[in-house]
Structures are given as C-alpha cells and as structure tokens.
Amino acid sequence: MRMPSRRQWIWIVAALAVLAVAALMMRPAKMNVQGALVSRGPMRVTIDEDGQTRVRERWVVSAPVTGRLDRLSLEVGDAVEAGQELLRIEPAALDPRMRTEAEATAQAARAALEQARSAELPARTAAANARRETERSRALAAAGALSPRQLELAEQQERDAEAALSAAVARVAQASAELARARAAATGPEGGRAAVVRAPVSGRVIQLLQEQQRVIPAGTPVLELGDPGDLEIVVDLRSEDAVQVSPGTRVLLDDWGGGEEVDAVVKRVEPGGFTKISALGVEEQRVNVIVSLPEAPRRLGDRYRVGVRLVLWQAPDVLRVPAGALFRDATGWGVYVVERGQARRRPITIGHQSADWAEVLQGLAAGDTIILHPSDRLSDGVRVSVALSGS
Numbered sequence: 001m002r003m004p005s006r007r008q009w010i011w012i013v014a015a016l017a018v019l020a021v022a023a024l025m026m027r028p029a030k031m032n033v034q035g036a037l038v039s040r041g042p043m044r045v046t047i048d049e050d051g052q053t054r055v056r057e058r059w060v061v062s063a064p065v066t067g068r069l070d071r072l073s074l075e076v077g078d079a080v081e082a083g084q085e086l087l088r089i090e091p092a093a094l095d096p097r098m099r100t101e102a103e104a105t106a107q108a109a110r111a112a113l114e115q116a117r118s119a120e121l122p123a124r125t126a127a128a129n130a131r132r133e134t135e136r137s138r139a140l141a142a143a144g145a146l147s148p149r150q151l152e153l154a155e156q157q158e159r160d161a162e163a164a165l166s167a168a169v170a171r172v173a174q175a176s177a178e179l180a181r182a183r184a185a186a187t188g189p190e191g192g193r194a195a196v197v198r199a200p201v202s203g204r205v206i207q208l209l210q211e212q213q214r215v216i217p218a219g220t221p222v223l224e225l226g227d228p229g230d231l232e233i234v235v236d237l238r239s240e241d242a243v244q245v246s247p248g249t250r251v252l253l254d255d256w257g258g259g260e261e262v263d264a265v266v267k268r269v270e271p272g273g274f275t276k277i278s279a280l281g282v283e284e285q286r287v288n289v290i291v292s293l294p295e296a297p298r299r300l301g302d303r304y305r306v307g308v309r310l311v312l313w314q315a316p317d318v319l320r321v322p323a324g325a326l327f328r329d330a331t332g333w334g335v336y337v338v339e340r341g342q343a344r345r346r347p348i349t350i351g352h353q354s355a356d357w358a359e360v361l362q363g364l365a366a367g368d369t370i371i372l373h374p375s376d377r378l379s380d381g382v383r384v385s386v387a388l389s390g391s
Helices: 006-026 096-142 148-187
Strands: 031-037 039-055 058-062 067-069 085-091 195-198 203-208 214-216 221-226 231-238 250-255 262-277 283-292 305-322 327-329 332-339 342-347 349-353 357-362 369-371 384-388
Touching (some): 085 221, 096 148, 231 262
Parallel strands (some): 031 384
Antiparallel strands (some): 031 369, 039 231, 039 305, 058 221, 067 085, 067 214, 250 262, 250 305, 327 332
8 A cells, every 4th residue: 555645744734733723723712710619617507687785674764743844964874873863843733634643643553563572572483493503503514414505504594583583673663663653643742842753773874855844744754774784685587587596596796896706695585576677678577586695795885786696506617618609400409510620510418508608418528629609601511710719
C-alpha cells in the first residue's frame, strides 16, 4: 500500500487541527458559579421576632376624689418610697349621683382587696414549694443525677415564684390603698381638707399621665410607678410559631442596642390569640409570649424595642450545608456538587433547617464543594468555574 506523501501529511495534519479548533469553539464555555464548602459546626434553629420590654409590675395611681389636682413636683424617673406623698387634690362637693358612684367604687375596692388577700396565700405556698424543689434539685445535681439545664429551670421557677409572691403582696398593699382612696371619695376628706395620695409601693415614676393643675374626676389615672430594673419582654408570634414554644424555651437578645448577647427564657405563652394586620396588609393570628429577663441590662428601660431569637433546637457540632445551596424537586432535596470541574446533582437527606443552614444527615461529607444558588441553566455535567464564598 502506498504511503501518503509529505504534502498529503501536511494537509491531514492541517485538517485535524481545524477540526480540533472547531471542536474547542463548539464546546460550551465554563459557567461561573459561587460555591461553598460543606462543614461541621454549631447550629441553631430559631424564631426571630421583635419584642417590647415592659416593667413587670406597674402600679397606676389614680385620683381618689373629684377635685382640683395640684401641680405635680415629680418627674419621670424620680425614685419614690412606699408611703411617700405623691399628689394632693382639693375636693369638690359631691352631688347625689357622684356620691352613689363613689360608694359603688368603694365596694368594688373592698372586693378587690379580699381577692388580693385570697391570692396571696397560694403565692406563699408556691414560693415555699419552689424553694424546696430547688434545694432538692441542687442535691440531685451535686450527685450527678440531674442535668445543669434542669437545675437552671428549677432555679428559674423559684425566682418566678418569689417574684409572683412579691407581686401578690404588692397587690394587697395597692388594693388597701385603693380602698382607702375609695372610702375618702365616698365620704370626702375630713374637714374639707385636701386628699393626699401616697405611694403604695417603692419604685420609680414610669409615666406622668396628668401634669397640669386642673379639675379631674375621681378615678382618673395620674401617674404610673414601677421598678425599671424588673423587666420582661412581650413578643407577639404568629400562632403557628407560638405552638412550637413552651415555658422554659431559651431566648437570646441579640439586637437591642448593646454589644453583648443576653440570655432570657420563656415564662408564659398566653392561651388566647388576637388578630393583627401585618406590614404587608395580611391579617394574621398572633399570640403574646412573655419572656423573663433574669438579669436585664441597665441600659434597657420600659417599652424598648428588642430583637429576640427563640431557640427551638441547637447542637454544638453537626454536618451542615448553606441553605442557599438547596433545591427541591419531585425526588426530594438536592444540591450540586463540584467534581472534576463539573456540576453533579446529588440527592441528600436533611434534618433541622434554619435561615442560614441545613443539617445534613446523608449524601455529603465535610469538605465537599457545593454550588450556591443554582440557576435554571445549571444541569448535571455542566462544566463550571467555582469562586468559593469568602475567597
């Protein structure tokens, strides 16, 4: 068989080169994608919402009689002691209708005092039981039969019970003062003298509701007292989120204006919901969740906005993948893994999910490179050029 001449060899090589160039030109270009590494680390599943602080126990001081209120010398933030004079009212003469109303108010105040006294006894019993339970829990924890978390819950329950007892005692004192004021309103101050209203508890002036000298009817709120250091937080959650929360759920304050993260705990989930219109104009059913602050930062005050994170689940070390890498189809959850410069679709099994991460139960290993935010143009086998997130 005759061998090709040199000239023919040149034409053969040139043709192959042209075919190779054409093949390279026809080959799809690499797709630029953003990637990340599958890693191990801590993970939390939280419900993030805004809440508002409030003084846990606030006392409204009202006018005991109809008359002219003297100008108040107090300002918001002033400290007051129990029994300290707060305001004076020059009484006005009562007509028969006003006297009947004042006598009815006195009867209601007497009933409120009896109710406050009846609630004080169970509060004392609950506080004593909580103290005994905490002592028992400390003994079990010292013996290794109780976890630190369970001991912490027992101590929190004791603090809540002691606070409830203090509140019950204060309510008795306030009811007694209200009864005295109601009686004064019904009978009028002796000798036509000014009615003096004294502080039912020690605390600070939280709000002034009446400041100017003027005539006000009996029962008009004048000011509010409370302890600004004794705060709790009210968070209104969507009802479908509220069912995942229970007393004892850990809460983190991480957006309140301070640099540090503050620990708190859910104290109570209110049993009734209410309707609220969202910022988007959607009608939602919401539920108030009351969060206890064992140690409130001094910089926080009454009616401050705070960002809270209610921790539903957490673990110190899990295999995790960024949530932005996930996609879902008829077969389940999946990601695109980069293998030898190509995107490969891989089904995975996930566990807990948060806004940033998903727990990987099966299908990936630490160190795998996955593609973030896969587009519709991405498919199995496509050549990719990966820029790792953070690089």
